[in-house]
Amino acid sequence: MVDSDIQTCGANESSQTNMTRQGNVTTVIASTLTLLLCLCSARGDYCEVNVCHNGATCVTGVGDDPFICICADGFSGDTCNLTETGPCSPNPCKNDGSCEVISPTRRGDVFNAYVCKCQPGFEGAHCQINVNDCVDQPCKNGGMCRDLDGDYNCQCPSPYVGKQCQLRCISLLGMEGGAIVESQISSSSVHFGILGLQRWGPELARLNNQGIVNAWTSAAHDRNPWIEINMQKKMRLTGIITQGASRMGTAEFIKAFKVASSFDGNAYTTYRLDGQRRDKVFVGNLDNESTKTNLFDPPIVAQYIRIIPVVCRRACTLRMELVGCELNVYSNTAGCSASLGMKSRLISDGQLTASSTFRTWGIDTFTWYPQFARLDKQGKTNAWSPAHNNRSEWIQVDLEKTKRLTGIITQGAKDFGVVQFVSVFKVVYSNDGEAWSTVKEENSGNDKLFQGNIDNNTHRKNLFEPPFYARFIRVVPWEWHERITLRMELLGCDD
Ligand SMILES: *[C@@H]1O[C@H](CO)[C@@H](O)[C@H](O)[C@H]1NC(C)=O
Ligand SMILES: *[C@@H]1O[C@H](CO)[C@@H](O)[C@H](O)[C@H]1NC(C)=O
Ligand SMILES: *[C@@H]1O[C@H](CO)[C@@H](O)[C@H](O)[C@H]1NC(C)=O
Ligand SMILES: *[C@@H]1O[C@H](CO)[C@@H](O)[C@H](O)[C@H]1NC(C)=O
Numbered sequence: 001m002v003d004s005d006i007q008t009c010g011a012n013e014s015s016q017t018n019m020t021r022q023g024n025v026t027t028v029i030a031s032t033l034t035l036l037l038c039l040c041s042a043r044g045d046y047c048e049v050n051v052c053h054n055g056a057t058c059v060t061g062v063g064d065d066p067f068i069c070i071c072a073d074g075f076s077g078d079t080c081n082l083t084e085t086g087p088c089s090p091n092p093c094k095n096d097g098s099c100e101v102i103s104p105t106r107r108g109d110v111f112n113a114y115v116c117k118c119q120p121g122f123e124g125a126h127c128q129i130n131v132n133d134c135v136d137q138p139c140k141n142g143g144m145c146r147d148l149d150g151d152y153n154c155q156c157p158s159p160y161v162g163k164q165c166q167l168r169c170i171s172l173l174g175m176e177g178g179a180i181v182e183s184q185i186s187s188s189s190v191h192f193g194i195l196g197l198q199r200w201g202p203e204l205a206r207l208n209n210q211g212i213v214n215a216w217t218s219a220a221h222d223r224n225p226w227i228e229i230n231m232q233k234k235m236r237l238t239g240i241i242t243q244g245a246s247r248m249g250t251a252e253f254i255k256a257f258k259v260a261s262s263f264d265g266n267a268y269t270t271y272r273l274d275g276q277r278r279d280k281v282f283v284g285n286l287d288n289e290s291t292k293t294n295l296f297d298p299p300i301v302a303q304y305i306r307i308i309p310v311v312c313r314r315a316c317t318l319r320m321e322l323v324g325c326e327l328n329v330y331s332n333t334a335g336c337s338a339s340l341g342m343k344s345r346l347i348s349d350g351q352l353t354a355s356s357t358f359r360t361w362g363i364d365t366f367t368w369y370p371q372f373a374r375l376d377k378q379g380k381t382n383a384w385s386p387a388h389n390n391r392s393e394w395i396q397v398d399l400e401k402t403k404r405l406t407g408i409i410t411q412g413a414k415d416f417g418v419v420q421f422v423s424v425f426k427v428v429y430s431n432d433g434e435a436w437s438t439v440k441e442e443n444s445g446n447d448k449l450f451q452g453n454i455d456n457n458t459h460r461k462n463l464f465e466p467p468f469y470a471r472f473i474r475v476v477p478w479e480w481h482e483r484i485t486l487r488m489e490l491l492g493c494d495d
Pocket of ligand 2: 246247249250251287288289290
């Protein structure tokens with residue numbers, strides 16, 4: 001509906017004088033005037049004469065009309081010369097609340113002509129109160145509560161997990177018990193003792209292992225030793241128990257170590273505490289027999305975990321156990337399908353980016369930022385829209401850590417009355433923001449084309465089957481109505 005011939009210009013001086021006379025609307029006008037930095041062209045057109053009143057913006061080149069006026073709040077009519085009257089004009093409800101006119105009622109001394117219907121998380125006659133969703137202390141076991149719009153988020157201390165930190169993630173994963181089998185354990189090197197007859201292999205690194213040869217030891221020449229456990233699927237790890245061993249009457253053990261983890265066995269991340277720039281060095285053992293437990297707080301979600309000795313006594317010798325749980329064990333009761341925070345703002349503005357943004361009629365005030373792509377957002381510009389309508393455009397969410405994604409809800413919007421939406425889209429994702437994978441059809445292996453919206457408002461939900469893990473998610477619009485325009489929510493859980 002918009003092309004490069006469109007010109008915009010503001011109300012002229014006489015209409016400003018008009019407006020100022022209206023006293024109480026002066027502030028509205030002042031703010032409106034800031035967007036009227038006139039882009040009038042030298043070519044004669046309807047917008048060069050005073051056609052739009054009361055601080056309206058005049059636009060030519062749209063559709064069949066010679067011009068249209070975009071009215072400031074509180075005005076209406078083709079030329080914005082009518083004052084909107086009625087209790088809902090302008091909208092007295094805050095925080096995206098919608099206003100409804102009701103038949104006048106008298107309640108005590110208060111005269112009501114409208115009611116505000118509030119968005120979740122807001123209350124009060126004008127939805128002016130942001131409800132503190134933390135007030136009932138929903139987070140158990142020392143979890144830190146953060147108030148969101150209509151929701152809360154618990155930051156759980158390890159080893160507690162779950163929406164309310166109500167579950168303990170403390171299973172022993174099977175080094176001692178044997179659930180982790182030989183073939184899952186590997187190492188950078190192996191020490192062979194007594195003329196090469198004793199093999200101190202990684203498969204022996206089991207807590208409380210007995211016998212003469214009862215632990216893993218790295219080769220003496222190995223400058224960068226490590227031992228690795230492949231858990232065969234992504235698991236949540238909340239701790240590690242380590243133990244040394246004695247060889248020929250002397251104690252050998254790892255005094256300090258680092259931990260690295262990986263999803264795929266190729267790219268590894270060394271464990272750091274939140275906000276730290278240095279690798280965490282864990283304090284290990286002091287003798288050949290006693291155990292030392294270290295917690296991972298925050299927990300590690302990974303398939304592969306590596307223990308990297310930093311300081312060893314005599315040799316790098318280890319028996320160990322891993323502590324953690326399956327990922328789906330702690331998903332909240334609704335399964336792994338919680339809203340990840342587009343609507344509730346757990347996902348902050350800074351986490352949303354896009355290939356480009358559109359400005360209606362080139363006006364800054366009507367910019368369709370990626371930060372507006374929140375499900376059910378209200379307002380004149382209330383969605384993301386890119387500068388161009390082609391298949392190179394995308395909107396990105398950085399979840400800041402890897403989460404399990406199980407679905408997406410999408411929604412269109414209206415731009416000054418024009419219904420716009422994305423009818424087909426692709427989803428791509430990444431763990432590092434550099435290497436991207438596209439969600440595929442399970443059978444054919446082709447890129448999956450998700451069916452999107454059909455109108456300006458209905459929520460359309462698509463599930464990711466199977467779910468995937470990612471930190472970065474991009475929605476790539478593939479087909480659309482009028483212009484690419486998107487509001488959305490991501491579904492998943494905090495794995
Ligand atoms: C508003 O403008 C229209 C023409 O554009 C005119 O017919 C109408 O009388 C005006 N209304 C008022 C209240 O000035
Ligand atoms: C190993 O630990 C046990 C129990 O603490 C102790 O009795 C023994 O002397 C230790 N052996 C060596 C070689 O340090
Ligand atoms: C999309 O539009 C932009 C700007 O016009 C252009 O640079 C880009 O090549 C286009 N991409 C496709 C796939 O057409
Ligand atoms: C846009 O959505 C609203 C709210 O659901 C609905 O009332 C309206 O009819 C829709 N408009 C069009 C043109 O589909």
